[in-house]
Amino acid sequence: MIKNRSLIEPEDFSITEMESLFILAEKIEKDDKYLRESCRGKLLATLFFEPSTRTRLSFEAAMLRLGGSFLGFAEPGSSSTAKGESLADTIRMASSYADAIVMRNPKEGSALLAKQYSSVPVINAGDGGHHHPTQTLTDLLTIKQLMGRLDNLTVGFCGDLKFGRTVHSLAKALARYKKIKMLFISPKELVLPDYIKNLLKKQNIEFEEREVLEKSMPDIDVLYMTRVQRERFFNEDDYIRLKDTYVLNPDKMALSKKDMVVLHPLPRVNEIAVEVDSDPRAAYFKQAKYGMFVRMALLASILGVKEII
Numbered sequence: 496m497i498k499n500r501s502l503i504e505p506e507d508f509s510i511t512e513m514e515s516l517f518i519l520a521e522k523i524e525k526d527d528k529y530l531r532e533s534c535r536g537k538l539l540a541t542l543f544f545e546p547s548t549r550t551r552l553s554f555e556a557a558m559l560r561l562g563g564s565f566l567g568f569a570e571p572g573s574s575s576t577a578k579g580e581s582l583a584d585t586i587r588m589a590s591s592y593a594d595a596i597v598m599r600n601p602k603e604g605s606a607l608l609a610k611q612y613s614s615v616p617v618i619n620a621g622d623g624g625h626h627h628p629t630q631t632l633t634d635l636l637t638i639k640q641l642m643g644r645l646d647n648l649t650v651g652f653c654g655d656l657k658f659g660r661t662v663h664s665l666a667k668a669l670a671r672y673k674k675i676k677m678l679f680i681s682p683k684e685l686v687l688p689d690y691i692k693n694l695l696k697k698q699n700i701e702f703e704e705r706e707v708l709e710k711s712m713p714d715i716d717v718l719y720m721t722r723v724q725r726e727r728f729f730n731e732d733d734y735i736r737l738k739d740t741y742v743l744n745p746d747k748m749a750l751s752k753k754d755m756v757v758l759h760p761l762p763r764v765n766e767i768a769v770e771v772d773s774d775p776r777a778a779y780f781k782q783a784k785y786g787m788f789v790r791m792a793l794l795a796s797i798l799g800v801k802e803i804i
């Protein structure tokens with residue numbers, strides 16, 4: 496049962512619970528009246544201490560489409576954080592006004608802290624370079640829809656694997672499926688954190704770390720491109736040196752499988768050339784749309800007037 500639960504890390508939900516969410520999201524995609532009124536009278540707080548386009552707008556669109564409403568802020572400068580209020584106090588207040596909280600915050604661990612101070616469910620919309628579980632739901636739903644399966648896949652992660660929270664969450668989530676091989680392609684300075692690698696090792700997940708994207712292209716079923724996370728660098732020179740290490744272009748696409756899919760959580764900066772957008776394997780805009788359907792399924796299940804999952 497997902498009703499009234501928080502979502503802080505991808506493993507907070509079982510595989511079966513996630514499967515049920517995907518089935519709901521697929522029903523919503525096919526029939527836009529499905530679950531339409533399920534959040535009537537419910538209020539969602541969207542507290543964004545960091546910039547966002549897709550995550551915030553898709554949560555707000557999801558809530559409105561379910562018949563509910565939202566309130567919140569899109570930047571910390573317009574909240575009492577600017578006056579020095581602690582996160583704990585902001586969360587206590589928001590949870591006394593709303594029925595659930597969606598929060599994005601630059602500090603790792605902030606979502607877990609918010610859950611401890613909240614009297615209503617908290618959904619982590621990204622805590623620093625740590626986790627982003629609703630992007631993972633979006634990514635898994637997209638892979639399931641486009642590849643027809645979530646097992647028996649070689650998934651290539653490329654770009655900023657050190658700071659990319661979407662990578663951390665997706666790698667942990669995919670590790671729960673069978674016959675998954677992961678290729679982590681990054682410059683040496685931006686390799687996957689040890690704590691994720693250790694988790695994968697413990698679970699006997701096959702993975703390799705590589706530096707060259709071209710060499711890996713023929714092996715990959717799902718290519719997960721990511722942006723170099725400028726805001727998490729301590730030094731602008733390092734960012735400038737590393738930002739264009741990988742640019743996916745038609746020449747590199749020509750080396751890959753015919754049925755590969757390219758995902759990207761977006762926003763894209765330079766890492767995918769715009770010429771790739773018209774390639775049928777480019778799925779990142781479709782992926783962004785699935786994000787709204789899966790967030791509708793999630794909100795209806797957590798907040799819905801009726802118990803769904």
Ligand code: NCD
Binds near residue numbers: 660661722760761
């Ligand atoms: C991602 C994020 O915020 O971590 N964006 C998103 O939610 N779709 C990826 C990024 O910002 O690079």
